[in-house]
Amino acid sequence: xxxxxxxxxxxxxxxxxxxxxxxxxxxxxxxxxxxxxxxxxxxxxxxxxxxxxxxxxxxxxxxxxxxxxxxxxxxxxxxxxxxxxxxxxxxxxxxxxxxxxxxxxxxxxxxxx
Amino acid sequence: xxxxxxxxxxxxxxxxxxxxxxxxxxxxxxxxxxxxxxxxxxxxxxxxxxxxxxxxxxxxxxxxxxxxxxxxxxxxxxxxxxxxxxxxxxxxxxxxxxxxxxxxxxxxxx
Numbered sequence: 001x002x003x004x005x006x007x008x009x010x011x012x013x014x015x016x017x018x019x020x021x022x023x024x025x026x027x028x029x030x031x032x033x034x035x036x037x038x039x040x041x042x043x044x045x046x047x048x049x050x051x052x053x054x055x056x057x058x059x060x061x062x063x064x065x066x067x068x069x070x071x072x073x074x075x076x077x078x079x080x081x082x083x084x085x086x087x088x089x090x091x092x093x094x095x096x097x098x099x100x101x102x103x104x105x106x107x108x109x110x111x112x113x
Numbered sequence: 114x115x116x117x118x119x120x121x122x123x124x125x126x127x128x129x130x131x132x133x134x135x136x137x138x139x140x141x142x143x144x145x146x147x148x149x150x151x152x153x154x155x156x157x158x159x160x161x162x163x164x165x166x167x168x169x170x171x172x173x174x175x176x177x178x179x180x181x182x183x184x185x186x187x188x189x190x191x192x193x194x195x196x197x198x199x200x201x202x203x204x205x206x207x208x209x210x211x212x213x214x215x216x217x218x219x220x221x222x223x
Binding site for chain 1: 145147149154155156157158159162200202204209210211213214215216
């Protein structure tokens with residue numbers, strides 16, 4: 001199993017540009033999450049999904065959108081990038097009810113200039 | 114009061130030392146507890162789950178105190194490789210969303 005994969009690893013955006021951060025998991029997990037982590041800070045939840053076709057906002061959803069058309073994929077869309085969105089973005093998945101381990105992708109480092 | 118609170122540290126200890134971290138949580142309905150480890154510029158990874166009876170994995174021991182609403186992590190015989198940030202994670206019953214603490218930084222020096 002590849003686990004959770006994220007692309008790209010690193011990206012520089014200009015203010016106002018848009019991009020999609022890709023996240024795929026091959027563990028058949030129902031639950032998927034997007035977090036951002038600013039330097040020296042904890043993880044903040046952006047959006048989460050409890051299954052294909054179901055998404056909901058987390059703590060900091062403004063400026064982002066998500067979709068979940070399949071169990072495996074959970075892309076995060078940034079529209080009109082702003083410097084405040086400079087961060088490291090982690091995607092994670094889990095299956096509640098069992099061990100509940102959250103598996104994280106390696107992260108996408110985004111710099112908005 | 115934050116849902117999950119941790120002392121950010123850093124805890125600076127020599128090799129071989131024993132070090133302990135605590136994490137307090139505010140929601141008494143919390144039912145799942147974990148410690149994650151995050152290395153610099155890497156993703157968090159599960160270190161261990163925390164069970165009501167406590168659990169041990171080699172040099173690491175985790176305890177849960179429901180009455181006082183905290184969990185703890187004890188690391189014995191610290192190694193240089195233990196240097197990382199340790200994240201406390203709590204999930205409430207009926208919630209899909211684990212809550213992460215900000216993390217406690219541990220630096221083990223020679």
